[in-house]
Amino acid sequence: MNIIFRLIISALAAFATAYILPGVRLDSFLTALILAVVLGVLNLLVKPVLVFLTFPITVFTLGLFLLVINAVIILVAAKLVNGFRVDGFWWALLFSLVMTVINSFLVSLGKRPEDV
Known part of the structure; x- marks a missing residue:
C-alpha cells in the first residue's frame, strides 16, 4: 500500500511541478502516473x-x-513517456529540484503521528 501512496504522491508532485514550470509540459494526470512509475524504475x-x-x-x-x-x-524519462516534454537540460534540472521539494512536502502531509 505504501508504494501506491508514494506513486500517487510522486504523480501529484510531477503534475504540480509541470503546472508551475513553463518549460515542462505534462498532458494529463494519467501521464503523471506513468511518469512516476518510469522515474521510479x-x-x-x-x-x-x-x-x-x-x-x-x-x-x-x-x-x-x-x-x-x-x-x-x-x-531520459521525457524520451520514454509520451505526453511529457522538457524543453532542455536546465528545465530538467529545475524540474527535478522543484519536484523533490513538492514531493517531500506532500509526503510530510501524509504522515501519521505514529509514523514520525
Missing part, C-alpha cells in the same frame, strides 16, 4: 549505475554532480 536501475560511473567527479564536486544525474534521468 529509472531511479532504481539506471541511477545507481550512473552514480557508480561518475563517482570521481561526484566526489570532486562535493556531490553537486548528482543534480546533473537527476536532470539526465528526467530527460
Whole structure:
C-alpha cells in the first residue's frame, strides 16, 4: 500500500511541478502516473549505475554532480513517456529540484503521528 501512496504522491508532485514550470509540459494526470512509475524504475536501475560511473567527479564536486544525474534521468524519462516534454537540460534540472521539494512536502502531509 505504501508504494501506491508514494506513486500517487510522486504523480501529484510531477503534475504540480509541470503546472508551475513553463518549460515542462505534462498532458494529463494519467501521464503523471506513468511518469512516476518510469522515474521510479529509472531511479532504481539506471541511477545507481550512473552514480557508480561518475563517482570521481561526484566526489570532486562535493556531490553537486548528482543534480546533473537527476536532470539526465528526467530527460531520459521525457524520451520514454509520451505526453511529457522538457524543453532542455536546465528545465530538467529545475524540474527535478522543484519536484523533490513538492514531493517531500506532500509526503510530510501524509504522515501519521505514529509514523514520525
